[in-house]
């Protein structure tokens with residue numbers, strides 16, 4: 001590799017101290033290392049269009065592998081000191097303004113198949129949750145309607161243990177398939193996933209490629225009606241058609257984050273173009289031109305006020321990724 005880079009592991013929700021390499025060098029190195037790569041590989045790829053907040057800097061390299069074999073080859077060729085991060089539909093991500101150094105992976109069409117077998121649904125990690133919910137409903141499989149309420153991919157649902165309206169990923173998952181940093185495939189049982197509330201304890205460096213869910217027999221019309229009710233409830237209580245990252249903070253044990261935020265007087269609080277939603281005050285909004293720094297500063301101000309008024313330390317549910325400062329390019 002021509003491109004010698006200094007790095008530390010890029011955690012899903014922490015500041016990376018890795019410096020950007022020479023412009024385009026990592027992409028060139030990866031193309032050289034994986035000449036058979038069949039997917040896309042883009043240097044300095046804008047990430048704002050890929051996140052619900054529509055803000056933040058670029059990815060040093062954004063790869064769209066064609067299929068699992070292609071992804072495995074890419075991971076095997078990527079030096080261990082290059083951070084790797086996956087983006088699903090970006091509905092739980094705040095991409096910082098300095099961008100994301102290293103290799104970012106986006107699973108596209110080659111990872112979006114959905115097949116039904118009896119009471120089981122096998123879905124690629126790039127498949128939208130809503131499509132999984134619909135396929136299950138139409139096949140008369142009950143127990144996956146909650147996925148209708150989560151605007152992400154199967155991969156994001158696995159990593160976040162996404163849940164809504166009484167169901168969560170942990171309750172419906174049979175097994176997940178993943179590649180490790182060396183490109184080796186693993187099958188993880190539900191127990192291996194070590195799920196807790198909005199958290200998956202499986203190793204951070206796994207890239208999920210597929211999941212098998214299971215439900216019980218149900219009436220398609222009734223399940224579709226339940227999904228419709230979820231859609232209506234969401235529209236009435238959440239700012240779903242805005243630039244947001246969904247619930248910003250996890251609910252502390254036995255408490256509701258939104259109630260603590262409301263009690264701290266933060267409903268409608270604003271920093272620049274970022275605002276705490278009036279409709280659901282655990283949601284932060286980008287009114288158009290907010291920087292990631294403004295959104296994150298607003299979240300930190302909410303945490304400070306909640307700590308002062310209730311003594312509770314709110315924990316970010318949204319994954320903040322990348323570097324907080326604009327990077328300098330050579």
Ligand SMILES: Cc1cc2nc3c(=O)[nH]c(=O)nc-3n(C[C@H](O)[C@H](O)[C@H](O)COP(=O)(O)OP(=O)(O)OC[C@H]3O[C@@H](n4cnc5c(N)ncnc54)[C@H](O)[C@@H]3O)c2cc1C
Pocket residue numbers: 012052085086087088089090091092093107125126149150151152153154155156157158159160161162163164165206207208209238239240244245246247319
């Ligand atoms: C309007 C709105 C409403 C929401 N409502 C809910 C809700 O009711 N319940 C709920 O649980 N969430 C909710 N969310 C949050 C979000 O939709 C979920 O967390 C979702 O599971 C994220 O999926 P994603 O594909 O968008 O992941 P991203 O936001 O792209 O990524 C989230 C995390 O998952 C990781 N990841 C993604 N794909 C993979 C993969 N293939 N392998 C390994 N890691 C991966 C990313 O690296 C990151 O750490 C809401 C968000 C919005 C914007």
